[in-house]
Amino acid sequence: MTTSTTQRQSEPVIQIKNASFSYGSAPVLESISLAVEPGEFLGIVGPNGSGKSTLLDLMVGLRQPDSGTVRLFGEPATDFAAGERIGYVPQDATTVAREMPITVREVVRMGRYPRRLVGRFSAADRQAVDDALEQVGIADLAARRVGRLSGGQRQRVFIARALAAEADLLALDEPTVGVDAESREAFYELLADLNRSGLTIILIDHDIGVVTTYATEIACLNRRLYFDGDPNEFVATDALAEAYGTDQHVLHHNH
Amino acid sequence: MSVHTTTVRPVGSALQFSPVESLFTVFEWFLTNVYGAGMDLLADLSGVQMLGYPYMQRAYLAAVCIAVIGPLVGTFLVHRELSMLSDTLAHTAFAGVAVGLFLNATFSLSVSPLATAFIVAVGTALLVELLVDYAGAYSDTSLAIVLTGGFAVGSVLITATDGGIAVGINAYLFGSLATVSKTNVGLLVFMSLFIGSLVALAYRPLLYVTVDATAAKAARLNVRLYKRLMVVLTALVVVSAMQIMGVILVAAMLVVPVAAAALVARSFKQSILLAILAAEFAAIVGVTISYHYGLAAGGSIVLAAIGVYAAVLSVQKLTDGTGLLSRQRSPQRSVDQSTTTVKADGGDEE
Numbered sequence: 001m002t003t004s005t006t007q008r009q010s011e012p013v014i015q016i017k018n019a020s021f022s023y024g025s026a027p028v029l030e031s032i033s034l035a036v037e038p039g040e041f042l043g044i045v046g047p048n049g050s051g052k053s054t055l056l057d058l059m060v061g062l063r064q065p066d067s068g069t070v071r072l073f074g075e076p077a078t079d080f081a082a083g084e085r086i087g088y089v090p091q092d093a094t095t096v097a098r099e100m101p102i103t104v105r106e107v108v109r110m111g112r113y114p115r116r117l118v119g120r121f122s123a124a125d126r127q128a129v130d131d132a133l134e135q136v137g138i139a140d141l142a143a144r145r146v147g148r149l150s151g152g153q154r155q156r157v158f159i160a161r162a163l164a165a166e167a168d169l170l171a172l173d174e175p176t177v178g179v180d181a182e183s184r185e186a187f188y189e190l191l192a193d194l195n196r197s198g199l200t201i202i203l204i205d206h207d208i209g210v211v212t213t214y215a216t217e218i219a220c221l222n223r224r225l226y227f228d229g230d231p232n233e234f235v236a237t238d239a240l241a242e243a244y245g246t247d248q249h250v251l252h253h254n255h
Numbered sequence: 256m257s258v259h260t261t262t263v264r265p266v267g268s269a270l271q272f273s274p275v276e277s278l279f280t281v282f283e284w285f286l287t288n289v290y291g292a293g294m295d296l297l298a299d300l301s302g303v304q305m306l307g308y309p310y311m312q313r314a315y316l317a318a319v320c321i322a323v324i325g326p327l328v329g330t331f332l333v334h335r336e337l338s339m340l341s342d343t344l345a346h347t348a349f350a351g352v353a354v355g356l357f358l359n360a361t362f363s364l365s366v367s368p369l370a371t372a373f374i375v376a377v378g379t380a381l382l383v384e385l386l387v388d389y390a391g392a393y394s395d396t397s398l399a400i401v402l403t404g405g406f407a408v409g410s411v412l413i414t415a416t417d418g419g420i421a422v423g424i425n426a427y428l429f430g431s432l433a434t435v436s437k438t439n440v441g442l443l444v445f446m447s448l449f450i451g452s453l454v455a456l457a458y459r460p461l462l463y464v465t466v467d468a469t470a471a472k473a474a475r476l477n478v479r480l481y482k483r484l485m486v487v488l489t490a491l492v493v494v495s496a497m498q499i500m501g502v503i504l505v506a507a508m509l510v511v512p513v514a515a516a517a518l519v520a521r522s523f524k525q526s527i528l529l530a531i532l533a534a535e536f537a538a539i540v541g542v543t544i545s546y547h548y549g550l551a552a553g554g555s556i557v558l559a560a561i562g563v564y565a566a567v568l569s570v571q572k573l574t575d576g577t578g579l580l581s582r583q584r585s586p587q588r589s590v591d592q593s594t595t596t597v598k599a600d601g602g603d604e605e
Contacts, residue, residue, distance in 0.1 A: 060473050083475025090469040100334045101520035102466060110466070113459045114474045145521050158470075165474070 011074045012037050013169055013200045014059050019068030021054055028054045030224045031068065036202060036217075038168075041195040043215030043231070044204045047244050050222040052204045053091060053173050059202060060086050060171050073168070083114035087162020089155075091173040098147040104157050105142040108132055111164030132163035136190060151176075152183025159190065170194065171202045188214045208240065282441045290316060305546055313440045314432040314499070314546075318538035318556065320440075320447040321496040321508055326516070326530035327454055328488045329509030331465045333517070340383070340486065342506035343398045344376050345493045347405030349502040351375030352427050353412035360416040368427075369442070372494045379405065380486035388479065430501030430553030432545065439498055446495040450488060457484055462523060501553040507560060508534060515564040518571055533563045 014036040021029040028051040036042050036059070044052050057063040058070050061077030070077040073085065080086075111132065112125045121129075133139040136156040141149065146157055155175050162170050170191075176184045192214050195201050205211045212218060212231040220227035220234065220243045227239035234240070291312055298307035305311045332341060354375060355368030383401060390397070413424060426434050454461065463471040464481045472478045489509070496505050512534035513526070520526030541556030 062469070062472055081475055083473065086473050086475075088470050088473035090467065090473075092469075099517070100466065101517050101523060101526040103522040106462075106523055107466065110459075110463050110470075110474075113463055114476065117459055117476075118456060143521065161470075171473075 012071075013040070013073060014077075014202075015069075015071040015074075016058065017069045019058060019065035019070055021051070021058060021063065021065050027223065029058070029065075029221075032221075032225050033068075034219060034225060034228055036200065038200055039195070039198055041192070041201045041214065041216040042203070042219060043211035043217070044202065044219045044221060045206075045208050045211050045240075045243075046221035046226075048206075050243070052221055055219075055221060056171055056173055056202065056204055060088050060169075062088075084111075084165045085168045087111070087159075087165055087167035087170040089158045089162065089170070089172040089175055091177070100147060102146055103142065104138060104144055104146055104149070104160075105129065105133070107146055107157050108142075108160045108164050111161040111167075114165065128166060129164045132160040135163055135194075136160045150183065151179040152187060155179060155183075155187055156190070159194075163194075167199075169200045169202070173204045174206060175203070176205065176207075184210070278445075279438070279441055282444065283437060286313075286316075286437060286440065305543075310433070310435070311542075311546060313435050313437065314542055314552070315539065317435050317440050317443050317499050318542045318552075319535060320443045321499060322512075322534035322538040323531055324447050324450045324492045325496060325508030326512045326534045327527060328450065328485075328492045329513045330516070330523070330527045330530055331461050331485055332489055333510055333513040334523075335465050335485070338506070338510045339395065339398045339402075340380075341489050341493055341509040343383070343402040343405070344380055344486075344490045345497065345502050345505045346402045346409075347379040348372040348376040348490070348494045348497055349427060350405040350409040350412070351494070352424075352497075352502075353409035356423075357412045357416050369439075369494065369498070372497065373491070375405075376490035376494050377487055380490040381483060384483050384486050387482075427497065428502050429551050430497070430499050430504065432499065432542065432552045435499060443495050446491060450491055450495075453484070453488060457481060461485060499552060500556065501551075504553040504557050507557040511557065511560040511564055512537065515560075515567045518564075518567050533567075534560065537563055 012035040014034070016032055016034045019029060019032045020027065032055065044055065046052050054063065058065055059072070059077065061070070061072055061080050064070075064078050072080045073082075108129050109121070109125075112121065112128060116122070116125060130139070133142055136159050138153060138156050138160060141153060146154060149157070158175075159170070172191075176187060179187065188210055191201055191203065195216070203211065203215065212235055215231055218227060218229065218231045218234040219225060220239045222243040222245075226243040227234050227237060291309065294312045294315070295307050298304060306315075329338075329341065332338060349372075351372030351374060352368040355366050355371030358364050358366050358371070359368075379401065383398070386397065425431075460471070460476050460481045461484070463474070463476055464478050464485070468478055468482075471481075492509065493505050496508055500508060512530040515533045516526045516529035520529050537560035538556050540559040542552055544550060544559070545552040545555040
């Protein structure tokens, strides 16, 4: 992975300043300011409809804020052109390709497409694909149809795609929906490992206990930002109750 | 038995003509001296006389081309869950044909109805894609409105033109082998090469957009461009194939073989290849049956294709049901089983 070379600059991976976004007249996000530092594992939590996915879209430059700025690797996020640096796993990744005849390797190879849209794959391209498959432990499934894997295995395929891209940032939107508890834990261990090796990760998940266990930073969101900081601190404050508007108890998993 | 005489204008003289003309001359030479001669030989060897008739040779060549480009583009379309779009564009292509005939009759022009069909179908394709940009998603309803609207425009224009032009409309609606001229086949071969090269060039972005458009956008692929390319390709295929298959049935060539291939294929590339094979089988069987029994070619081809789909489906259900072959044939059974099973059916990629 190339994360260490690209993160020598001290600039944040993502810098959001006072960003607001609305669908029509319905405000979704209000004056959000947030920075994601290199090597961070940011967990975004918040109730349904709190604007988590929209915030992630702003971060990776899929949407433009109505006001405020979002910078990605120091550039305005929507103008940022080096697609291979962003590994994005959309919310519906588990349903993607379920019916489609496509192999694990074919999906992982897509990670190289931003670098090589036409022409033969180089030895380096093929090596990156093989390494990515190996790294998430699905090398033996490479020739299998993605739709015929279990939910947990399928998630790893999309992580491998981001790794094959040699991305510096991995952004995941509720990746473990429909994945059984055991695979989910293994999946988060994998994310934590990747984070320790230097990959910056942003994760949205509804399971607050899991997020606070694995993330190094927590952003608690419900249209505006209720908390941004250390997970342990987050558990101690009542930001969660404020954001959710009810009594919520955090089950902090011990690992 | 030799239907053709072999002395045609030498290829060299083609240089004196305009590029299009000389291209066509080369094609004509190929059609007669290479393809035609080959088919004549085949007819002699096999004793199947119809293979020696020039118009049947053209029909087979046209059907073979359609069976390549239909599934080639259809595979992307079907897996983007846009099967309906091919039907919609076919029906608006009919409006395009009617526009051409109407212009010719009203202003005494000699525009090719096929040319207006191309323009109208490609225009509609881009318009639909533009609407989707604003509305966010394709909806059955909007496609149904465009489909029926296109067909309505076609039927109104035809009746608005003085009687005569209704003649020949049947050929466009239901397709016809008899009307396939050298020019038609030449155009079809050219379009097949053109469509084939475009898909080959844009294979990766088209695949990425088909599988996962949001991730493709995050990877900074020009998703909008490739979505447009996909619908334009669909329009080109539909209009190219329209004359043989007919407006009403042409969509089947983009959908049915693809559906059959999706049942058994493991990889996307394999599914394109299998879909083309299924379509070739259906096309050749369909054209042959249609000639022998004097039946509609389009309908015969589509029925043959559906036959292939049904056969694949029932073989699959049967083997799944008995469990005898299921371990080998359908890997989904063994996902959570031992790794030996994984290796047993998982080693043929690349």
